[in-house]
Amino acid sequence: MTEHLYYHDSFLYEFDAEVLDLASPAESRPAVILDRTAFYPTSGGQIFDTGWILPSQTSSKLRVTEVTEREDGQILHVLENAESIHKGVRVHGLIDVDRRRDHMQQHSGQHVLSAAFVRLFNLPTVSFHMGAESCSIDLETNHLTGGQVEAAEVLANDVVMQNRAVSTRFVTREEAQSLGLRKIPPLESDKLRLIDVHDFDLIACGGTHVSATGQIGCILLRKTEKTRQGWRVEFVCGKRAVATARHDYGVLAESGGLLSSHIWDVPQQLRKLQQESRVVRKSGEHLLEELAALYASRLLAETPESGGRKIIIRTLPDRDLTFIKLLAQRLTRQSAGVIALLGTTSEPAALVFAQSPGQQFDMGGLMKEMLARLGGRGGGSKDMAQGGPTRIEGLEPALAELAAQLREHSG
Ligand SMILES: [Zn+2]
Numbered sequence: 001m002t003e004h005l006y007y008h009d010s011f012l013y014e015f016d017a018e019v020l021d022l023a024s025p026a027e028s029r030p031a032v033i034l035d036r037t038a039f040y041p042t043s044g045g046q047i048f049d050t051g052w053i054l055p056s057q058t059s060s061k062l063r064v065t066e067v068t069e070r071e072d073g074q075i076l077h078v079l080e081n082a083e084s085i086h087k088g089v090r091v092h093g094l095i096d097v098d099r100r101r102d103h104m105q106q107h108s109g110q111h112v113l114s115a116a117f118v119r120l121f122n123l124p125t126v127s128f129h130m131g132a133e134s135c136s137i138d139l140e141t142n143h144l145t146g147g148q149v150e151a152a153e154v155l156a157n158d159v160v161m162q163n164r165a166v167s168t169r170f171v172t173r174e175e176a177q178s179l180g181l182r183k184i185p186p187l188e189s190d191k192l193r194l195i196d197v198h199d200f201d202l203i204a205c206g207g208t209h210v211s212a213t214g215q216i217g218c219i220l221l222r223k224t225e226k227t228r229q230g231w232r233v234e235f236v237c238g239k240r241a242v243a244t245a246r247h248d249y250g251v252l253a254e255s256g257g258l259l260s261s262h263i264w265d266v267p268q269q270l271r272k273l274q275q276e277s278r279v280v281r282k283s284g285e286h287l288l289e290e291l292a293a294l295y296a297s298r299l300l301a302e303t304p305e306s307g308g309r310k311i312i313i314r315t316l317p318d319r320d321l322t323f324i325k326l327l328a329q330r331l332t333r334q335s336a337g338v339i340a341l342l343g344t345t346s347e348p349a350a351l352v353f354a355q356s357p358g359q360q361f362d363m364g365g366l367m368k369e370m371l372a373r374l375g376g377r378g379g380g381s382k383d384m385a386q387g388g389p390t391r392i393e394g395l396e397p398a399l400a401e402l403a404a405q406l407r408e409h410s411g
Contacts, residue, residue, distance in 0.1 A: 002075050003036035007193060008168070010104055010208040012038045013095045019087055023076055029065075030082035033074050038095055041069040041076075045128035046107050046207040049095050053077060056090040064093075100208065102240060106135045108166060108197075108210045109156070109219045109237030113137065115201035116155040118182060121148055126230065134222065134244070136234045144231040149221050156219045163214035164198040176204065220244060288323055296330035300338070306407060308337055309359075313403045315343045315396050321350035325386065328354035332383070339406060341399050349392045354384045361406065373398060 002020070005012055017034040032053070042048040048067040054060065062085065066078040079085070107130065114125035114137055127138045176184055176192045182203040184192070192204040197213060210216055217238035225232050236244045249263075256263040259270070303310045312331060316324060324342040331340040332354045339355045351370065353363040367378050367385035374394060378387020389395060 001073065002034055005036055005038040006040050006208055013097050013100065015093045017091055017093060019085060019089045019091060021087060022082065022085065029078050031076040031078045032082065032085055033076060034091070037075055038093060039064060039067045039077055040208050041067040043069055044206050045130055046103055047130050049100055051093065051095040053079065054092040055084045056092065058084045060084045102238065103130065104208050104210050105216050105238030106130055106240065107207045109216045109235065110135060110137060111195060111197055111201055111203065112159050112213060112216065113152065113156045113219055113235060115182060115197065116152045120151055120155060124183065134234050134236050136232050138227060138230055138232050140230045144224060149224055149233065153219065153221045159200055160213045160216045160218060163212050164200060165212055166209050167196045169194050169196065217241065289326060292323060292326035292330045296327055296334055299331065300335050309339060310337060311339045311403050311406055313341045313399045315345060315399065317345045319344050320346060321386065324350060324352045328352045328384065332356045341403060343395050343399060345392045345395060349389050349395065351378065351387045351389055357383060366402065370398060370402065
């Protein structure tokens, strides 16, 4: 079995080892197993290290793209390519230091944060997730308030500022039981690896951690959301917290600039804008209705009656479907015996056919026939139908033809 160097020193970024075996994981990517390694494999919520493996007596520098733990416990170092690697070769391993430091900050920050929620509100953490951008813990609780989140953030950052020592030690399961651990994992192994944040938290964990809480830098809590089992709290630590705050500030500053206001006044300004836009929308709707009513009166006045009916055809190039629908309603409700065949050629083109209640035609059927000719989809009831024609060139003559047919029918 491989010796886990990272169990004893999280700051070991370089090491020498021997290739025990070559293995192909399921995806058939090349991978090696070493007799000892400082590469951390994905486990316990923490994601894997990356880095390089340098076979001795060659100039190759092989990229380690992923590190996983196989079901039998072997650690696989997945390589971009495995040239000049074979069983028995001596290698030098290099860990990607920036990535490892970031993981240590996130993971150690999680220990402190989880302990803060227990100390303050007795809310245990049931799982931890580390993502490429942010991390989260799931708390076992039905209620979580903004005040609790803020209080946990304050306490966690106090512990960071106090720069408490973080130490690692191995104990037996019996010893662990007498030590008052936050939780004991259901592992079958006899030895437990304990992470001790001095006088604040003690828990069994296999991950890589800082050696003093000050190295976490800071802990920033962000989104919280209700999940099926409890509450999820998103957080970022250290340099990620700085990058996240920088990004948030950029977004806020741009929003403030667009509103010509201080960033702290952005919500107030947005509320004002929302209110104003509601008022403008309402007054626009009102004006359109008035316009439709006036236009309907004019069309009814200038259209002569034939056979007891008025057939009104109009194509409006600069109005939309909403307006021609309003107009059709006004025309057919303001007066009995009206048939309105309306169209608009503005993008997207639209047709509305309507008749006053009690008229004999079938607007839905006529619309289907019209669309069979012009292309597009639509339909409706006996008295009102709408459609979206795809060919607008033939729209006006087609409406004129239909009107002629209806007149003939009425005559
Ligand atoms: Zn840990």
